[in-house]
Amino acid sequence: MQFRLVTKGDCTHIELSGHIDEDVKHALRDIEAAVKTPSVVFDCAGIGKINSIGIKDWILAFDRLDKRFASTYVRCTTAFVDMATMVPSFTKLRPILSFATAFLCDTCQREKAALIEVANGVVAAMPKAPACDKCGAVMMQDDDLPSDIDFVVKLQQKCGLAKAV
Numbered sequence: 001m002q003f004r005l006v007t008k009g010d011c012t013h014i015e016l017s018g019h020i021d022e023d024v025k026h027a028l029r030d031i032e033a034a035v036k037t038p039s040v041v042f043d044c045a046g047i048g049k050i051n052s053i054g055i056k057d058w059i060l061a062f063d064r065l066d067k068r069f070a071s072t073y074v075r076c077t078t079a080f081v082d083m084a085t086m087v088p089s090f091t092k093l094r095p096i097l098s099f100a101t102a103f104l105c106d107t108c109q110r111e112k113a114a115l116i117e118v119a120n121g122v123v124a125a126m127p128k129a130p131a132c133d134k135c136g137a138v139m140m141q142d143d144d145l146p147s148d149i150d151f152v153v154k155l156q157q158k159c160g161l162a163k164a165v
């Protein structure tokens with residue numbers, strides 16, 4: 001896991017890239033030492049594979065990091081959201097503000113990525129299904145998109161970012 005860190009005012013923006021695996025604890029330790037602000041935004045677009053050792057070390061590290069600063073996640077990959085859904089302590093009370101989804105062409109099996117932004121427990125703008133570059137057909141949204149949105153909204157509610165309905 002590599003990271004790039006930019007501090008803006010009282011917030012640190014950290015771009016993560018690489019896998020959440022047996023090496024993630026080193027990166028998180030370096031992040032812990034480097035962050036001097038009360039809040040951190042983790043840009044998760046570059047996160048690759050996630051394995052069980054990585055998850056364990058990630059959860060252990062954030063037990064410490066959560067006492068140092070408040071974290072939010074942006075541009076989460078599908079794998080990241082899947083893991084958060086399956087393992088609640090993976091994101092715990094750290095909200096996801098945006099995540100990636102994919103649209104698929106049934107005919108050509110082509111995919112197109114789109115970003116879903118959720119603010120105050122509401123999807124800011126639902127992306128319109130794009131047209132396939134090859135055949136022009138309207139692409140289908142991911143089957144998991146409604147449940148992913150539901151999960152992210154409920155997580156924001158738990159984190160106090162949105163009123164529970």
Ligand SMILES: [Zn+2]
Nearest residue numbers: 105108132135
């Ligand atoms: Zn197509």
